[in-house]
Amino acid sequence: MPVSDATGLDVEAIREDFPILDRKIGGDVTVPGPDEDDDTPLYYLDNAATSHTPRQVVEAMTEYYYEYNSNVHRGIHSLSQEASVAYEEAHDRVAEFVGADGREEVVFTKNTTEAFNLVAYTWGLTELEPGENVVTTQMEHHASLVTWQQLCEKQGAEVRYAEIDDDGRLDMDDLRAKVDDDTAMVSAVHVSNTLGTINPVEEITEIAHEHDALSFIDGAQAVPTRPVDVGEIDADFYAFSGHKMLGPTGIGVLYGKEGLLEELPPFLVGGAMIRRVEFEGATWEDLPWKFEAGTPPIAEAVGLTAAIDYLEDVGMDAIEQHERELATYAYDRLSEFDDVEIYGPREGRGGLVGFNLEGVHAHDLSSILDDHGVAVRAGDHCTQPLHDVLDVPASTRASFYLYNTREEIDELIDAVDTARQLFA
Amino acid sequence: MSGSDMYRQQILDHYKNPRNYGEMADPDFSHVGENPSCGDTIKVDVKLADDDETIEEVSFTGDGCAISQAAASLLTKELPGKRIEDLHGMDTDDITEMLGVEISPMRIKCAVLARQVAQDGAKLYRGEIDEKDRTITEE
Numbered sequence: 001m002p003v004s005d006a007t008g009l010d011v012e013a014i015r016e017d018f019p020i021l022d023r024k025i026g027g028d029v030t031v032p033g034p035d036e037d038d039d040t041p042l043y044y045l046d047n048a049a050t051s052h053t054p055r056q057v058v059e060a061m062t063e064y065y066y067e068y069n070s071n072v073h074r075g076i077h078s079l080s081q082e083a084s085v086a087y088e089e090a091h092d093r094v095a096e097f098v099g100a101d102g103r104e105e106v107v108f109t110k111n112t113t114e115a116f117n118l119v120a121y122t123w124g125l126t127e128l129e130p131g132e133n134v135v136t137t138q139m140e141h142h143a144s145l146v147t148w149q150q151l152c153e154k155q156g157a158e159v160r161y162a163e164i165d166d167d168g169r170l171d172m173d174d175l176r177a178k179v180d181d182d183t184a185m186v187s188a189v190h191v192s193n194t195l196g197t198i199n200p201v202e203e204i205t206e207i208a209h210e211h212d213a214l215s216f217i218d219g220a221q222a223v224p225t226r227p228v229d230v231g232e233i234d235a236d237f238y239a240f241s242g243h244k245m246l247g248p249t250g251i252g253v254l255y256g257k258e259g260l261l262e263e264l265p266p267f268l269v270g271g272a273m274i275r276r277v278e279f280e281g282a283t284w285e286d287l288p289w290k291f292e293a294g295t296p297p298i299a300e301a302v303g304l305t306a307a308i309d310y311l312e313d314v315g316m317d318a319i320e321q322h323e324r325e326l327a328t329y330a331y332d333r334l335s336e337f338d339d340v341e342i343y344g345p346r347e348g349r350g351g352l353v354g355f356n357l358e359g360v361h362a363h364d365l366s367s368i369l370d371d372h373g374v375a376v377r378a379g380d381h382c383t384q385p386l387h388d389v390l391d392v393p394a395s396t397r398a399s400f401y402l403y404n405t406r407e408e409i410d411e412l413i414d415a416v417d418t419a420r421q422l423f424a
Numbered sequence: 425m426s427g428s429d430m431y432r433q434q435i436l437d438h439y440k441n442p443r444n445y446g447e448m449a450d451p452d453f454s455h456v457g458e459n460p461s462c463g464d465t466i467k468v469d470v471k472l473a474d475d476d477e478t479i480e481e482v483s484f485t486g487d488g489c490a491i492s493q494a495a496a497s498l499l500t501k502e503l504p505g506k507r508i509e510d511l512h513g514m515d516t517d518d519i520t521e522m523l524g525v526e527i528s529p530m531r532i533k534c535a536v537l538a539r540q541v542a543q544d545g546a547k548l549y550r551g552e553i554d555e556k557d558r559t560i561t562e563e
Binding site: 029030360361363364367368379380393394422423 | 430431436439440461462463488489490491528529531534
């Protein structure tokens with residue numbers, strides 16, 4: 001297929017690393033994998049849900065399973081030592097990638113959702129007092145929003161939602177007004193998965209710190225798509241998922257400042273996270289292992305390391321620029337339709353565009369796009385309260401990554417136009 | 425099956441021009457249901473014949489995706505003249521046959537919502553199930 005490299009990425013070469021992009025669709029979807037009725041090229045624009053996996057990542061994980069598969073931290077035999085080194089060094093690699101001070105600040109979780117829950121169950125249940133409050137935003141993913149909502153309910157604390165303005169930007173005056181001296185935590189999404197809005201997370205963190213509150217930034221849509229430095233943001237906690245950044249499913253990251261993590265009690269207890277166990281009690285391992293109970297996602301950590309290598313090889317600045325270029329192009333092309341409503345701002349947007357076609361339910365639209373090979377997300381995107389604010393039951397979201405092209409967005413536009421005509 | 429196949433003329437026609445749309449003045453029973461995956465809602469009103477068995481008239485109101493609304497519209501045409509037993513005998517295949525298209529697995533809940541609402545409404549009317557505010561489509 002024709003490719004564009006207006007931003008300097010060699011998209012054609014990148015696409016060769018992703019075999020799935022050559023897949024055709026259209027056949028029987030009740031049986032996983034290709035079949036003889038597949039005849040439609042795939043235009044994958046659902047990267048905010050999950051990204052695809054390059055050969056290099058799959059090969060790294062295959063090598064792990066074929067060459068040094070073993071449990072970590074316990075065996076003295078050679079394979080276990082090799083696996084342990086790889087697993088531990090994966091933490092170093094992540095730390096370096098996001099600007100953490102070291103592996104002590106990098107806890108591997110299942111995903112971003114688990115990272116939020118980890119903080120809620122450790123910090124929240126021990127530190128959040130009745131009468132205190134957590135300030136978050138209307139544009140949070142359920143991973144964050146439901147976690148804070150339920151924690152506050154449990155603790156007799158209040159959860160406050162900073163509002164968005166008409167452009168879908170965070171109303172910083174409202175956020176500032178909602179943070180007070182009873183605020184214990186300020187939590188905001190770095191890049192909204194529905195609006196695409198990029199939030200001023202340094203400023204949000206500064207506001208939190210002015211009131212001696214902690215900050216927790218949801219970086220699930222940010223780390224895959226732009227350079228992120230948690231030290232520069234000065235966030236106390238920061239979370240993201242491996243599978244949205246070319247890595248495997250089953251691994252996510254909680255960054256936390258070392259001093260803070262040191263003070264927190266463990267989340268899950270059991271194997272691997274203990275130093276010494278007696279019938280009467282137990283003591284905990286050093287960071288980050290204290291928060292990684294049981295056999296961890298070892299192959300996934302190896303895969304995540306390979307994913308970071310791949311991303312850095314391409315360059316996060318170039319990826320960010322490519323995403324911005326595609327998002328602006330999609331925004332402008334969708335704007336050509338009078339009956340398409342786009343959510344979120346045109347400027348200061350990450351690589352995704354959420355929209356609705358008037359008179360056509362997002363799921364109907366998505367079904368028609370699928371028939372054209374265009375894979376998008378349709379529904380509430382795990383931001384139901386935000387959809388209530390937008391006053392729509394659902395929306396359709398096209399989200400881009402380093403392997404996407406303008407030509408794929410043209411396919412999206414053609415398919416949207418087909419749907420318009422069908423439903424006219 | 426594929427998206428455009430799902431949106432053949434009949435579905436689009438019933439979505440754009442729903443039949444028997446509106447609240448009935450004096451239904452024998454009414455029931456409401458929703459399909460949370462699409463946010464579809466359907467209310468079905470049913471009038472029975474004097475034998476209290478035969479469905480005489482069906483109307484609906486609702487909001488949601490084309491599949492759910494077209495299925496409801498088609499059902500209001502399909503049911504009159506049938507007995508409540510026939511309604512209870514309707515399965516997913518009957519609905520896809522009625523729609524005239526294959527429905528992709530992720531959208532089946534949309535297609536069967538109206539049928540399920542009508543079935544639950546009939547069961548409530550006959551006291552075969554306990555009070556149920558809303559029907560929620562599940563797998």
